[in-house]
Structures are given as C-alpha cells and as structure tokens.
Amino acid sequence: METGLSEFGKVVIFGTGLIGGSFALGLKEVGAVEEVVGFGRTPATLRKAQELGVIDRAGINPAHEIGDADIVLVATPVAQMPEIFERIAPYLGPNTIVTDGGSTKGDVVAAARAAFKGHIGKFVPAHPIAGAENSGPAAARWDLYQGKKVVVTPLPENNDDRLDRIKRAWSLCGADIYELTPEIHDRVFAAVSHLPHLLSFALVHELAVRDDADLFFTFAASGFRDFTRIAASHPEMWRDICLANREALLGELDSYRAQLDELRVVLANNDGDALEQTFNIARQARRNWAGDQ
Amino acid sequence: METGLSEFGKVVIFGTGLIGGSFALGLKEVGAVEEVVGFGRTPATLRKAQELGVIDRAGINPAHEIGDADIVLVATPVAQMPEIFERIAPYLGPNTIVTDGGSTKGDVVAAARAAFKGHIGKFVPAHPIAGAENSGPAAARWDLYQGKKVVVTPLPENNDDRLDRIKRAWSLCGADIYELTPEIHDRVFAAVSHLPHLLSFALVHELAVRDDADLFFTFAASGFRDFTRIAASHPEMWRDICLANREALLGELDSYRAQLDELRVVLANNDGDALEQTFNIARQARRNWAGDQ
Secondary structure, X not given: OOOOOOOEEEEEEEOOOHHHHHHHHHHHHOOOEEEEEEEOOOHHHHHHHHHOOOOOEEOXXXXXXXXXXXXXXXXXXXXXXXXXXXXXXXXXXXXXEEEEOOOOOHHHHHHHHHHHHHHHHHEEOEEEEOOOOOOOHHHOXXXXXXXXXXXXXXXXXXXXXXXXXXXHHHHHXXXXXXXXXXXXXXXHHHHHHHXXXXXXXXXXXXXXXXXXHHHHHHOOOHHHHHHHHHHHOOHHHHHHHHHHOHHHHHHHHHHHHHHHHHHHHHHHOOOHHHHXXXXXXXXXXXXXXXXXX | OOOOOOOEEEEEEEOOXXXXXXXXXXXXXXXXXXXXXXXXOOHHXXXXXXXXXXXXXXXXXXXXXXXXXXXXXXXXXXXXXXXXXHHHHHHOOOOOEEEEOOOOOHHHHHHHHHHHHHHHHHEEOEEEEOOOOOOOHHHOOOOOOOOOEEEEXXXXXXXXXXXXXXXXXXXXXXXXXXXXXXXXXXXXXXXHHXXXXXXXXXXXXXXXXXXXXXXXXXXXXXXXXXXXXXXXXXXXXXXXXXXXXXXHHHHHHHHHHHHHHHHHHHHHOOOHHHHHHHHHHXXXXXXXHHHHO
16 A cells, blocks of 8 residues: 555554554654554543654544555554454455564464454564553654564464565564564563563562561562562553463463472472582573673 | 770671671771771782771781680671681680671571580671672772661670670661561571572573573563573572571472462462452562662
8 A cells, every 4th residue: 555655554553652652653763654543542642642743643433544554553452452353353455464562472363363264364463572661652762672572473374475564564663573483472471571570479479468578578688679670560461461371371380380399309408519500500591691682 | 905096996807808898998987996807718819908908907817816806707608607616716805796797697696606605695696788799809898888787686695785886886887787586587588588599590590401492581581681680699609598598498488389379370260350469469569668778
C-alpha cells in the first residue's frame, strides 16, 4: 500500500505506549511510514499520543482502518490481545501483516490462531526486548530500540515476504533481529526473566510476612538491593506473564528447585570444595555475560 | 593507656584493607587515636598501608604490641581469625579490648571463646556493614563508615565499659551502632545477605552448566543483570561465609524452599489472585524498604 516514497504506508498501533509508541516514532524518524493510526483504551491516551506526534490520528473503527494497513502492531498487555485479534480478524487486507510486542509467545500465538484461523500466515509474532520502567505515550522514544534485541518467532505459515517485512520494520527502528521458535522463546525467557522475577518476589514476600520482618529489613544492604530490585515490578503485569508462560515457567522453576536441593546437600555436608566450584562456575559465567553486553 | 589527648592510645589492626584500614583512618580523622600498628599477611601490603598513612608502623611480634593496646581489631577474612586469636591470646593487657569485623558471628565467637577462655570478656564482637567491592589498603577510606551500620553482638561476659568503648570507636568513625545477639545476627544476615548470594549463584550456575547455555545468556537482560550481580562475588569468600553461617543459612534456605513450593502450587493451579497477592505484598515491602534507605 505504499503510495509515496515510504517503505510502509499505513501502520496501525494498538497500545500507543512505550512499546507501540516507540515503534511508531522509530519508523517516523527514518521516514519509513506514511501514516500512523492509533487505537487505545482511553481517548485521553490517544489525544496525548497525537499531541506528542506518536500517532497521526486516533482510529475509531477497526473496520475502516485495518484493510489498507501494511502493519498492525498489537502492543497492549498480553491479556488484552485475544480480544483485539478477534476485533481485527474480519478486516485483514491482502497486504496486511499483524505483529505483536508481547513478552510471551506460546499464548499469543494460540490466541492469534483462534482469531485469524486460515489467515494465521498474516500474523508474525515478535518480542522486542526493551525496558518497561515507564509507560504511556510520554515514555515513547524514537531511539528506544537502537541496539536492542527483537526476537521474531515465525510460524510455519509465515511466508518469507511477510517475515522479512516485519524484520525490516524492526531493523528500521534500530533493533538487532533474532529468530527463535515460539516454544524456545518461552523457555529462554522463563529462565532468564520470568523465573528471576518470581524468585525475587518470593524472597521479599517470605521475609515480609514474618512477625519480625522489620528486624530483617533493617539490616538488608546492597546485595539485597540488587537481588530484589525486580520485586518492585508491577504485580498485575507479572501475574499475567507468569500465567501466560506457566508451563515453561514451571519447568524452569523445577530445574531451579533441583539446583537448590543439590546445594542444600553440599552445604549440609560442609563440602567447601563443591560450594566453591559452584560459585566459581557462576561467577565466571556472569562475568563472561557482562563482558559480552 | 591514653598518654595524650586522644581517646584511644594504641590501636592494633590485623588486616589493613578496606575494613580495618578504614577503621584506622576514621579514628585518625577525628584525632581519636595516637598510634595505629598493623599486622598483615605480606610485608608489601603493610608497606603500602604505611605509605598511605593507614597505619603508623607495621608490627613484627604480637608479644610486643598487644599488651599496651587499647583496641585490637581483627579485620581479616573470618577463616583466618581463629589462628590470630590464638596468637594474641597470651598477651592481652588489662586495658586491651579485642573486636572483629567478621560478617558472621557465631563461629567467630566460638573461636574467640576457644582462644581467650577466661578472658573472653575482653572480646566484643562486631560486624560493620560496608561494601566489599574493593580490597587492600588502597581501598581504605576515612569516611567509609559515615552513616553506615555497625552491629555489635555483645557477650554476657562483656562489661559495660568495654562494650561502650567499642561502640564509641565505631561511632567516632561515623557509624550508627546496633546491638543484636550473635544468634539473631547470624539469622538476620543469613536471610538478607547470605541466602540471596546463594540463590543468585545457583541461578547462574544452573544456566551455565546447560549444553545450550549460550542461548539463554544471549537473551538475558536488565532483570537478570540486577538479580545476578551478586553472583559475580568472590567464590572463596562466599564459600567461607556460607560454611561459617551454615546452620542459620540452612534454616533460611529451607524457609525459602517452602515458599517456592507454595508458589509452585499456586502457579500450577493457575491461581492468579494468589500470585498477584504475593507479588503485591513483596512489592509493597520492597518499596517501603527502599524508601527507608
């Protein structure tokens, strides 16, 4: 649908906050989009997004906006995606590609399959890895994705052209593109993101419900600060992520519990060598990782 | 033994690095000490400490330095303390008070009792809570303890005068003084410091030994960074701390494992309300804690 010089004609964004808004601004920054239309939960948010130049106008009715869109990005919380997929499914045009910004993929793909059915090939799932400290249109930045990772998790039904166009759009925003299957994606993020959040919440909760909780918090210092920073994350959002990625998270949690069981035996046996070796392997891996960042 | 205007005459420091050196510099800064004598593992370290003004001179023989000392601070790694206690025990003078800077207390007190026997009242255990990123005399700073916490864990045998003098010395360094029993101290620090380190090491180790470890580390991001920062801590030091505080740490580890078992059930049951409530309590407690710091 490119009618001018831009690579993409119309881009429709559901959820014009940090993730969706930054995608729009990133494409605008390089002149890669002709028009951005936003949908959101409240008129106030859409007005704000328009004032800030994140979107060109607010959409009223998906029936009038989806058919001639090149890209539809659904960047809402994952829990809202099934309903949005149902709303837009009847209107996908011949050139419309739908993508998403959800941090879990198995559940999003399942919802997309249920809504898009035979047109599932038009849905290319993706997960941009970018901070989430702030939200709303005011948090959107054209350079949010510069040098950040975006994981695309293609479906067997995606043809190369559609896949390439979604990867191209994220590249234009400055992102480095990776490909994983939805299943591997979910396992990886369960291990390196969802589980650490669960563990951090668990530690603080376990202390907080003690009768003498104050005594413990009084002497918590810098190590506690680092370890528990993510326990200040948004409870509702993390509830949804944990439930959305439940199977993979349970698997990772069980691997971790087995690791703790082993360490308990090592400690109970006073086995300094095994303890030091475990710590050594961990430190080396952590240092290598930090050096690669 | 004050021969001049200073509150303390001679202070002897075993281990002239971050903890011991900063104690010396803190007392010197306010003119509260006449002479600081240092003992250390290598002549080079002691030379460096003297060059930097951390100590006035290096001690050669404890037999000549301990009897007229007002304070002897043992600020070495905890594992070296029993031997140092044995070396100095024969020479304690009538006004000598021994204290330490160890991050565990039950094991240090046991070693002190074994060495000092009937003179155990002259040993006032303490734990200054200060960062340990750097070490050696060059890391010592006069203001390290300004506004930091020092936990004194008095023994029944300590009389008020000795206890007050150790508290006073740390106050002169700018620290806020707290009192706990050695047992409560060890339980508190097992929970808020030693356990988080163990959990962080465990997470990184569990990923690092996987065949496909690289896949996981590739997608680790800011939450992982915070949670695992303490997994880059010194393996030998943390082995010693974990072993030294083994009983309390096993207790805290078991409480935490019980918490994880509960969360596993909640997750397996898809119980979003319970999950959100746990996260909410944790976030509120983490925020209250951070606000108090």
